[in-house]
Amino acid sequence: MHSKIHRKSHKRVLFFAEAVTLAHVTRPFSLAQCLHAREYEVHFACSRFDDFIFLDSHFLKYPIFSISPERFRRNLAIGRPLYDFKTLxxxxxxxxxxxxxIKPSVVVGDFRLSLSISCTLSNVPFVNITNAHWSPRAPLPPTPPEHRVVRLLGTRLASRIFSRIWPFIARLHAMPYDAVRKKYGCAPYRDLREHYTRGDVTGFADPPTLIPLPRLQINERYIGPVLWSAPKPLPYRMRSLSAVGRRLVYVTMGSSGSDRSLPLIIKALRDLDFFLIVSTAGRRCLASRDDPQVTWMPYVDGALAARLSDFVVCNGGSASVYQALSEGKPVLGIPENMDQVFTMSYVQHYGAGILLSHRNIHTGAIQSAVSRLLSSNMQAKALQLSREIAAHDYRKVFPELLLQL
Known part of the structure; x- marks a missing residue:
């Protein structure tokens, strides 16, 4: 899969991607792609190399083990720690x-939470790509995430006491990571969020105005949202509908979202006379595909789909959210896991989107949200964030960050 090359003058960078979701592969892929071949020797480790992502890439590739996306989603759904001791x-x-x-000059990882140990043992600098909402200094969102504790207590009670039950949830999820750190002689961390954000350098893939931290540490940097779109063109019909003023909505529940809400979302939007572009992220969906108002695609150029749409409906994950906001479009987020809830809580607080709980979703709630998404105020907030995202271009900031190592 790879051949030997000798470029002693180049900085050798090794990327690790955790292929449990599409976003944790495409984000490091986009960062690797922005490094100029004359200056960097790029190596990329991942459990799978799908052609629709990697086909035209020229860096060296190495297969590694990751847990399956199905196991990852199952652990998320039942509130179990994502990784056990043996896996880590x-x-x-x-x-x-x-x-x-490989003997890299630097290692870059995205949600590969074991790398803080591996890089310490290997004496190699570790750049951790993550989101600022995972910082221990970021305030917790008021909306409780999907977790078995929340299901036991009920949403209303959990919302009132979330800040008090969070240490219990965080401690439970941190236990496997701390056990592995102890085995290899590394000190445990005080908070689950430290496992998510610790690195010799931490790059926050967010616009700072959306998730402002009280203070940045000397080793922290906002690199801006890392964007990627599938090289899959939109059908001419959908582009022509936009050209003649028909209202479009781009709907994607991503690789980590559930498609259980899709039939309800589609019905609510169809009843409002929208045409829909629905991306399944390569997953099979049982919803009817015989509707002329709905165009189904496994993958799609999400940036273009968002640009042509009035707003975007997604699972609230940062990849789809920032893709929409980069095009100046507000977001209806229907999150199911903790990361998605955190992202959408900040977007809603900023005024550029609406968070709907998947537990209480219904046609009326969706249609009420639509009227707010189309308001001039929310459209203006989304445009404002698009300018912030453009001002924090990862393609410029990330190479500058590496030069400092």
């Missing part, structure tokens, strides 16, 4: 071997 131990052993083989 396997990650560390494999990462250390690969780092020793």
């Amino acid at each position: 131990e396997r990650y560390v052993e494999e990462e250390v071997k690969l780092i020793k083989k």
Whole structure:
């Protein structure tokens, strides 16, 4: 899969992607793509290399083990820690071997939470790409995430006491990571969010005005949203509908969202006379596909779909949210996991989108949200964020960050 190359004058960068969701692959892929071949020797480790992402890439590729997306989603759904001790131990052993083989100048990881251990053991700088809402200094959102504790207490009670039950949830999820850190002689962290954000350098893939932290540490930097669109053109019919003024909505529940809400979303928007572009992120969906108002695609150029749409409906994950906001379009987010709730809470607080709980979703709630999404105030807030995203261009900021290492 890879051949030997000798470029002693180049900075050698090793990327690790955690292929449990599409976003945790495409984000490091986009960062790798922005490094100029004359200055960097790029190596990329991932459990799978799908052609629709990697086909034209020229960096060296290495297969590694990751848990399956299905197992990841299952753990999320039941509120179980995402990784167990044996899995994390396997990650560390494999990462250390690969780092020793490649001898990189720097390692870059996206949601590969074992890398803080592996890079310490290998004495190589680690750049951790994450979102600022995971910082221990970021305030917790008022909306409780999907978790079995929330289901036991009920949404209303959990919302009132979320800040008090969070330490319990965080401690439970941090236990496997701290156990593995202890095995390899690394000190445990005080908070689950430290596992998510610690690195020799931490790059927050967000606009700072959306998720402002009280203060940045000396090793932290906002690199801006890292954007990616599938190289899949929109059908001419959808582009022509936009050209003649028909109202469009781009709907994508992503690779980590549930498609259980799709039939309800589609009905609510159809009843408002919208035409829909629905991306399934490669997953099979049982909803009817015989509707002339709905165009189904496994993958789509999401940036173009968002640009042509009045607003975007998604699972609230940062990849789809920032894709919409970069095009100046407000977002209806229907999150199911903690990360998605955190992202949408900040977007809603800013005024550029609306968070609807998947537990209480119904046609009336969706249609009421639509009228607010189309308001001039929310449209203006989304446009404002699009300018902020353009001002924090990861393609410029990320290479500058690497030069400082």
